[in-house]
Amino acid sequence: xxxxxxxxxxxxxxxxxxxxxLATCLRDGNSDFYDSIATKLExxxxxxxxxxLIYKSIASIALNGQELSEITLIEExxxxxxxxxxxxxxxIVELMDKAASPLQSLSLVNIxxxxxxxxxxxxxxxxxxxxxxxxxxxxxxxxxxxxxxLMSIELGSSxxxxxxNSVELLEExxxxxxxxxxxxxxxxxxxxxxxxxxxxxxxxxxxVVVISAPTSCGKSQLALNIVTRAAMKDNISxxxxxxxxxxxxxxxxxxxxxxxxNLKQIKDRVINDKAMSRVRxxxxxxxxxxxxxxxxxxxxxxxxxxARTMVRRHGVKLLVIDxxxxxxxxxxxxxxxxxxxDISHRIKQLALExxxxxxxxxxxxxxxxxxxxxxxIYDLKDSGDIENDADVIILMWPANNDIEASKNVDSxxxxxxxxxxxxxxxxxxxxxxxxFKFYHTKGLFY
Numbered sequence: 099x100x101x102x103x104x105x106x107x108x109x110x111x112x113x114x115x116x117x118x119x120l121a122t123c124l125r126d127g128n129s130d131f132y133d134s135i136a137t138k139l140e141x142x143x144x145x146x147x148x149x150x151l152i153y154k155s156i157a158s159i160a161l162n163g164q165e166l167s168e169i170t171l172i173e174e175x176x177x178x179x180x181x182x183x184x185x186x187x188x189x190i191v192e193l194m195d196k197a198a199s200p201l202q203s204l205s206l207v208n209i210x211x212x213x214x215x216x217x218x219x220x221x222x223x224x225x226x227x228x229x230x231x232x233x234x235x236x237x238x239x240x241x242x243x244x245x246x247x248l249m250s251i252e253l254g255s256s257x258x259x260x261x262x263n264s265v266e267l268l269e270e271x272x273x274x275x276x277x278x279x280x281x282x283x284x285x286x287x288x289x290x291x292x293x294x295x296x297x298x299x300x301x302x303x304x305x306v307v308v309i310s311a312p313t314s315c316g317k318s319q320l321a322l323n324i325v326t327r328a329a330m331k332d333n334i335s336x337x338x339x340x341x342x343x344x345x346x347x348x349x350x351x352x353x354x355x356x357x358x359x360n361l362k363q364i365k366d367r368v369i370n371d372k373a374m375s376r377v378r379x380x381x382x383x384x385x386x387x388x389x390x391x392x393x394x395x396x397x398x399x400x401x402x403x404x405a406r407t408m409v410r411r412h413g414v415k416l417l418v419i420d421x422x423x424x425x426x427x428x429x430x431x432x433x434x435x436x437x438x439x440d441i442s443h444r445i446k447q448l449a450l451e452x453x454x455x456x457x458x459x460x461x462x463x464x465x466x467x468x469x470x471x472x473x474x475i476y477d478l479k480d481s482g483d484i485e486n487d488a489d490v491i492i493l494m495w496p497a498n499n500d501i502e503a504s505k506n507v508d509s510x511x512x513x514x515x516x517x518x519x520x521x522x523x524x525x526x527x528x529x530x531x532x533x534f535k536f537y538h539t540k541g542l543f544y
Contacts, residue, residue, distance in 0.1 A: 110216035111145040114196075115206040120152050121197035127167050129160035131200050135207050136160075143214035148184040151175070168194050222247030238400065245403040285334055285416050285455050288327040289543060291532055292518075296490060297525025301416060301455035305489040305524075306446050308422075310460045310478055314501065315494060316516065316536050316543070318343070319351060321418045321457045323543045325389065326355045328416055335388035336416045337408040339401060341424040345391050349384065354541035356380035362539075388412060397428045398441045402448050409452045419445065421459035423479060439483035446487040460484060462493070470499050472531075475521040491522040494534070513537045 119139075123132045136157070141150040155174040156166065164170055168190050175181040175190075184190070198206065226244050229235045235243075274280035284300035287293055293300050301307050301324070311317040318340070325336040340348050354361055357380035363369035364377070390408055395401040401419070408414040419425070422445075427437035442458075449456045461479040469477075473493040478484045485491065496504035497515040504515045516534040523530070535544045 109145070110213040110220075112206075112209050112213055113146065113149075115209045115213075116144050116146065116149045117193060117196045118198045119203050119206050119210060120149060120156070121193050121195070122200065122203040123153075123156050124166055124168055124171060124194060125197040127165050129166050131203065132156055132160050132166065134200075135204070138207055138211060143210055145213065145217070151178075151180050151184055152190075155180070218247065238396065242400050242403045245406055246399070285324075285328050286332065287324045288331055289323070289534070292492075295520055295523070295526065295530050295532065297523050301457065302489065302525065303415070303453050303455055304450050306449050306456045306458050306487060307490040307492065308458050308460050308478070308484060308488040308522075309492050309494065310462050310473070311494040312462055315496060316514070316538070317459050317494060318420050319536070319538075319541055320494070320534070320543050321420060321459060322348070322351050323355055323541070324457060325416055325418055326352050326387075329387040329389050330356065330383075333388065334416055335390070335408075335412050335414045336418070337405065337412075337414040338389070338391040338418045338420070339395065339404070340391060340393055340418070340420045341395070342420065343393070345393055348391055348393075351541055352389070353377065353380050353384060356384060358540045358542065360539045388414075390414065395425065397426050398444045399428065401425060402444060405448055405452065405454075409454060414454060416455045416457070418457045419459065421461065422484070423461050442484050442487045458488070472517055472519060473521075485522065488522055489524040490520065492518055493521050494518045497533070508535075510535075511537055512539060 119135070123129075123135075125131070139153070141153045141157070144150045144153055152171065152175075155171055155178065159166055159170050159174055172181065172187045172190050175184060181187065222244060225247075226240050229240050229243075230237075271280060282299045284296075284298035284302045286300040287296075296302075296307075298305065309317045309321060322338075325338060328334040329336050338348060343351075350361065357373070357376040359369065359373040359377050359380075361377070363373070369377075390412055392401075392404050395404065405414075405417060408417070422441065423438060425441050427434075427441060429437065429440075432440065445456060445458060448454075462473055462477040463479045465477070473495050475485055475491060475493070477493070478491070494516055495518075497517050498504045501514060506513055506515055514536040516536050518532050518534060520526075520528060520530045520532075522528055536542070537544070
């Protein structure tokens, strides 16, 4: 059964480790050892095709609850007409001499997985090199395929399904809540009445918070308020996908938030020295904030690739996607509703995969935008799956159903009175209504 190392050339592999692991699966007559490695190893992790066939047959036997032995393996391979492809019944019997102790075999499993990941890395790089040399794909597409390949290697199939670690963390959390030292693992919006009403007292890691409002009602500005304050007050790295505003316009809005100055007064040359000083100071500070932005993606796969890069390189913990319906979909045969649903699912999985908070901006339908009395959850545009995927849904609209009619003034200046409803709140109370004051000339939400 064994090939010499020379026969595999420079391809990373350890055939002896593969044989020992397969033999150990069969040794004790039960599936205990196989069950312990089933989430760590896939059939494709074995280098030799015949080893892949044997591992698949072992999995089938274990799934059917049969005794695992060389005899049941031979019968399973015969049933699938694969015995000749792995050698013979005698080869299977001889394989049993390779069995190792379970402890030793667990270390051999890690070796097999490591070699498999190295082979995947080589394949990913070779395909990228061939595409680059043939000039058959754009640099962005090649980079995206490399990112996806690297992520599949990082994630693998070795997820720990045990609740033990989570329960231990939960125990620590409960005790810290009792002694008053508990700190919620979330990102504050620094809009106090909003934080108090959100289940995580902010945007939770792994959560998707949908912000939806009629056109020109400030949903982008609300999201920029949250990320600017998170970066400014808590030094949290934030990423922004703005698919309707260029980077300079996003920077301008953030400068307005930071300086609390009306930048139009600069153009009109009527700004006072104090406000101008805040603008200059804001420019210098914004340069240092951990904020990163992308303003064009070809599809949701490319968006996910950029997001992974932001997290890996810059430690991004909060992401803004502005907005859902502007993300191009890959399958042009899909209806818009199906495409939006697919993109929504992918974004939720991205939040869980990267353990980050995501502010996902979304449009509302025309009927909801016109209705008096505020928005409802069914007013989300294009797909009901948005509601299913979101952890939190914040609906926002002008208090008097019209921007101009909702304008007011207080000691801090002119503002627009905006109503909001937390229509979904997975970890907290839902259907909670409140009011924002949107100081539009300063770009501030309170």
